[in-house]
C-alpha cells in the first residue's frame with residue numbers, strides 16, 4: 001500500500017503506480033513545505049558564511 005508523501009494517507013489501490021499524493025492540495029502543500037525548507041537552509045548557509053567571514057576579517 002502506498003501512502004501520500006505529504007500527509008501519509010493511504011492512496012487508493014488504482015492510484016498506486018503514478019501517484020504520490022492524495023490530491024492537488026497535498027501536492028502543492030508538500031511543494032510549499034519543500035520551498036520553505038530550502039529557503040531556511042539557504043538562510044542558515046548564509047549565516048554560516050557571514051560568521052566565517054567575520055572571523056577571518
Ligand SMILES: [Zn+2]
Pocket residue numbers: 004005006007008009021022023026
Ligand atoms: Zn495527502
